[in-house]
Amino acid sequence: MLRRIICWIILVLLLANVLTLVDAYRVSTAPNIDVFTQKGGRGQVVPCPAFVFEEEVIFYANVTYGGWPEVNKDVAFEVIRPDGGMSILVRRTNESGLATAKLAFPSSPDPAETFGTWKVFTSVNIAGTTANDTLWIDVRWNLADINNDLVVDLYDVVLVCRAYKATQSDPKWNIQCDIAEPYGIIDIYDVVIVTVSYELEWS
Numbered sequence: 001m002l003r004r005i006i007c008w009i010i011l012v013l014l015l016a017n018v019l020t021l022v023d024a025y026r027v028s029t030a031p032n033i034d035v036f037t038q039k040g041g042r043g044q045v046v047p048c049p050a051f052v053f054e055e056e057v058i059f060y061a062n063v064t065y066g067g068w069p070e071v072n073k074d075v076a077f078e079v080i081r082p083d084g085g086m087s088i089l090v091r092r093t094n095e096s097g098l099a100t101a102k103l104a105f106p107s108s109p110d111p112a113e114t115f116g117t118w119k120v121f122t123s124v125n126i127a128g129t130t131a132n133d134t135l136w137i138d139v140r141w142n143l144a145d146i147n148n149d150l151v152v153d154l155y156d157v158v159l160v161c162r163a164y165k166a167t168q169s170d171p172k173w174n175i176q177c178d179i180a181e182p183y184g185i186i187d188i189y190d191v192v193i194v195t196v197s198y199e200l201e202w203s
């Protein structure tokens with residue numbers, strides 16, 4: 001009887017290990033896409049540091065299948081403005097599995113159309129399966145206007161001070177305040193950007 005129970009336990013443990021391996025295989029062989037910019041945003045469904053309206057943004061989409069780069073795959077970048085307007089860019093992956101798309105934010109912006117959160121939805125189809133990733137970008141008239149209300153005032157100072165010294169794993173991390181290099185930390189360089197623009201307004 002005891003031997004039978006031990007056999008059953010071993011069998012269940014073996015089955016659990018096999019199922020875990022199958023799951024790991026499924027994940028490792030699934031198509032994957034990760035979109036980010038020259039300022040950051042690596043990882044699935046994460047934002048990247050803010051841009052100003054005249055800046056050029058470079059979108060990178062890293063496409064892999066089973067952990068290996070996917071070459072010559074068409075990646076669709078759906079770029080959605082704060083007012084809902086949309087444009088689509090299609091770029092092909094290179095030998096490293098990377099598709100690159102450049103976009104210049106308007107140099108004479110309409111605040112409703114330009115300032116606020118832009119969404120970039122990317123998709124690629126590999127062997128009949130579609131992979132997606134989404135990136136959010138805050139676009140401002142001035143990087144120091146952290147809350148995007150068209151004036152740099154005490155509210156922006158409070159936001160950057162509240163996140164001071166935070167890194168990405170910190171509970172007080174706020175990517176909206178990460179406006180100066182080095183990215184990935186809110187430090188004195190981010191605070192300086194806000195203080196030198198204090199009391200400036202969009203006009």
Ligand SMILES: [Ca+2]
Nearest residue numbers: 145147149151
């Ligand atoms: Ca503000």
Ligand SMILES: [Ca+2]
Nearest residue numbers: 180182183185
């Ligand atoms: Ca920073």
